[in-house]
Every structure is written in structure tokens, then in C-alpha cells.
Amino acid sequence: MYTKTILAALLASTLMSSAALAQTVGPNGETATPSADVVLSDADIAALQGKGYKAALLWHTSSDFVNAVSAGAADEFARAGVEVVATTDAGFDAAKQRSDIETALVAGPNVILSLPVDPVTSAEAFRQAITDGVELVFLSNLPAGYVHGTDYAAIVTDDLYQMGKQAADTLAAAIGDKGTVGWIFHDADYYVTNQRDNAFKSVIESDYPNIEIVAEQGITDPARAEELASAMLLQNPDLNGIYVTWAEPADGVLSALRAAGNTETKIVTLDLSEPVALDMVRGGNVVGLVADEAYELGRAMAAAGLKGLLGEDVPAFIVAPALTVTAANVAEGWQQSLHRDAPASVLAK
Structure with missing residues (x-):
């Protein structure tokens, strides 16, 4: 039992070190x-x-x-x-x-x-x-x-690893570093989304031992996001949070939560979008958008x-660089990412 405990601790330490050292790499393994x-x-x-x-x-x-x-x-x-x-x-x-x-x-x-x-x-x-x-x-x-x-x-x-990591850190903070989450990833061989999605998962698994990914769902068509999220929530009604691969399908996940009357499950997604940002600034399910510059x-x-x-x-x-946009810094974040004002509806709150 003692040996197993030591091995488990060493493994956890190794995972933590690997996560800390991980970074975005190029399509052919190039250093960033x-x-x-x-x-x-x-x-x-x-x-x-x-x-x-x-x-x-x-x-x-x-x-x-x-x-x-x-x-x-x-x-x-x-x-x-x-x-x-x-x-x-x-x-x-x-x-x-x-x-x-x-x-x-x-x-x-x-x-x-x-x-x-x-x-x-x-x-x-x-x-x-x-x-x-x-x-x-x-x-x-x-x-x-x-x-x-x-x-x-x-x-x-983009710094793809950092985008996934910041999404993991943002969602973890929103749920108090504990609970269960769903992972909705891009189910296609696409370099950009694959690195971002997998970074989120690896950081949750290595850095947040009290958070468990209990539901995974691949998505190829953003138009099916609401349907797939509804199925995920039917099987896991008490999810504390959901990661969504990018903002367009996140809007569908948000619709599924609203249809279920769910105001508790938190959403984090990648890229800036008016519909999900509007929910975020109004104190809805969306807690953060991770964007590129x-x-x-x-x-x-x-x-x-x-x-x-x-x-x-x-x-x-x-x-x-990647940056995390929340309700607290939405105006500054939009400018930093896109060099333009956020939509008037988002700024009006």
C-alpha cells in the first residue's frame, strides 16, 4: 500500500510537471x-x-x-x-x-x-x-x-496550448476547483482545434484533481450542438461546467441549457462572439471566452x-498570445484581440 501511494504521488508529480512544461508546437513539431x-x-x-x-x-x-x-x-x-x-x-x-x-x-x-x-x-x-x-x-x-x-x-x-489551458483555469475557478464537467471537442483532424481541445483536457486532468470530466462529445457540425448538448445534459443533469470547442457551437449549448431551465452549469469556450458574450455580461451560464490576439x-x-x-x-x-475575456474585462479584451469596440449590446450589458 505504501509503495502504491508513493508511485501514485510520483505519477501525479510527473503529470503536473508535464502540464507545466507543455506548449504549443507546430504542425511538424516545430518549437514556438x-x-x-x-x-x-x-x-x-x-x-x-x-x-x-x-x-x-x-x-x-x-x-x-x-x-x-x-x-x-x-x-x-x-x-x-x-x-x-x-x-x-x-x-x-x-x-x-x-x-x-x-x-x-x-x-x-x-x-x-x-x-x-x-x-x-x-x-x-x-x-x-x-x-x-x-x-x-x-x-x-x-x-x-x-x-x-x-x-x-x-x-x-495562436498560442493554442495556452488557449486550452486558460479555458481550463477559467472554468475551474468558476466551479470552485471541484465538480464534474463535460468536454465538447472538435471531432475532426484539424490541427488548431485539436491542440486547443486537448490542452483543456490535459490541464483539467493534471492540475485539478477534484474536477472530473464525466461526459465527452465530439462535434463536427455546429448546427447539432444544441441536440448533442441536450443529450449530454439528459445523462448528466448535474454537470458543474461544460467546455465547448469554439463559440458557434457554444451558442447551441447555451440554448440547450436554457431549454432545460439550467442556470447553474457554467460554460467556457474559445473565440469572441456576440451571443455568448452577451450571456456572459448578463451573468448567465457563460463565464469566460478565451481568444487570440x-x-x-x-x-x-x-x-x-x-x-x-x-x-x-x-x-x-x-x-x-492568448487572453481570457470575462464580464470584467470585455471591453478591453475585445480591443486587445480585434482592435475594435465590442458590440454595443455587450457593452450596454
Whole structure:
């Protein structure tokens, strides 16, 4: 019995150490470099200005998040005297993204920022840009088979582990560091959400011994969130909290709780959204939204591309900070993440 107790303590200590040392890693296991370390110096700015350099922003979709990334990139390009000659929205359509790339290349960009819609299709779609000597900087995803320093300058993304960890810490604090929780994760092979979701789970399991994940549910279609949450709550009516993989399905989970007359189960989710933020500021089920610094993502992407253009070494994998937004700091959090005011309904409370 004594030996088992010692082994259990050692195991718990190891788990705690592993959680403390865990961090976001790139798609191929790359070590993360903080975005704050990727900065254009005065000498860089002087070397870039007046050269007629151009950039293109070829996005996967349109959203408040993408708008903030674009704003961060545009401001950094403007600081260096670089003209943005194209901004596109592929609507998550790989064929449309390929067409966007072909059209943008006609304008002769020296730097392209983009999120590849499909790893395989995108690998071929961006080949002409590489042939043309364009510096490619990717947001979160990487085309299949691409080699850092040869095919692209950098990948820039959120500090995914920290997003999951902050979600775990926020939910734990809301339920007094004890109780039972549900874990609604993205049931797809998607690098960004997988790291965030798994970080939440690992932190709960290693750092909060008095909290137990008693219900797990994968989700692929946000439209089914209410249905799946209702089933989870039917089997576990006394859940103290629920983690939801991102804000859109969290809105469905919130609807399920309201339909059940449940005002006690706490929700934490990732990314900023008006409906869930409104519930949060009104003292509802939602206790926290963990977001990325989207504007900073764009700034870092632009800086990485321009450093590559200057022939400087650029880290393969760059991460921007995560932040926790609660009712207490919603105005400041919205500005820090998206560089714009929170919706009027959220600010009005």
C-alpha cells in the first residue's frame, strides 16, 4: 500500500510537471517563437521603404477575426511602405483559393499571407508563387510537403496550448476547483482545434484533481450542438461546467441549457462572439471566452514575410498570445484581440 501511494504521488508529480512544461508546437513539431520576438527594426523599415514592394492577403473566409488579422497586417505593411494589392475571400473553397492566387500573382506581390484551405490542393496552388520568388506566410495551416526556408517563410498561429489551458483555469475557478464537467471537442483532424481541445483536457486532468470530466462529445457540425448538448445534459443533469470547442457551437449549448431551465452549469469556450458574450455580461451560464490576439497575428505575419524578403532568418513557427475575456474585462479584451469596440449590446450589458 505504501509503495502504491508513493508511485501514485510520483505519477501525479510527473503529470503536473508535464502540464507545466507543455506548449504549443507546430504542425511538424516545430518549437514556438513568441510573436513579440518577430519585429521589424528601424534598419529593416529603412531597407524596405521606397522599393515598391507589394503584398497580397489571400484569406480562407471573411469574419471579424479575419478583419482583425488583415488590419494588423495592413498596418505593418504600411509602416514599411509596402502596398497591399489584393485581399480575397475563398469561402473555404480550395478551387476558389487557387483562382485567387492566380489572379493575385498578376499584380506581382512580393509577400503573400494566407490560410491554406486544403493541405493537398493548396500545395499545388501556391507552387507558382514559390517559383515567382514570393515570400509565403501561412496562418495556422501548412500545405503538404512544404519545407521551411525553401517553400515558405513562416507559420503564424495562436498560442493554442495556452488557449486550452486558460479555458481550463477559467472554468475551474468558476466551479470552485471541484465538480464534474463535460468536454465538447472538435471531432475532426484539424490541427488548431485539436491542440486547443486537448490542452483543456490535459490541464483539467493534471492540475485539478477534484474536477472530473464525466461526459465527452465530439462535434463536427455546429448546427447539432444544441441536440448533442441536450443529450449530454439528459445523462448528466448535474454537470458543474461544460467546455465547448469554439463559440458557434457554444451558442447551441447555451440554448440547450436554457431549454432545460439550467442556470447553474457554467460554460467556457474559445473565440469572441456576440451571443455568448452577451450571456456572459448578463451573468448567465457563460463565464469566460478565451481568444487570440488576432491583430497581433496579422502584424507578426507581415513582419515575418518582410524579414524573409530581406533575406533574414525567420522562425518556422510563431505564436501570438492568448487572453481570457470575462464580464470584467470585455471591453478591453475585445480591443486587445480585434482592435475594435465590442458590440454595443455587450457593452450596454
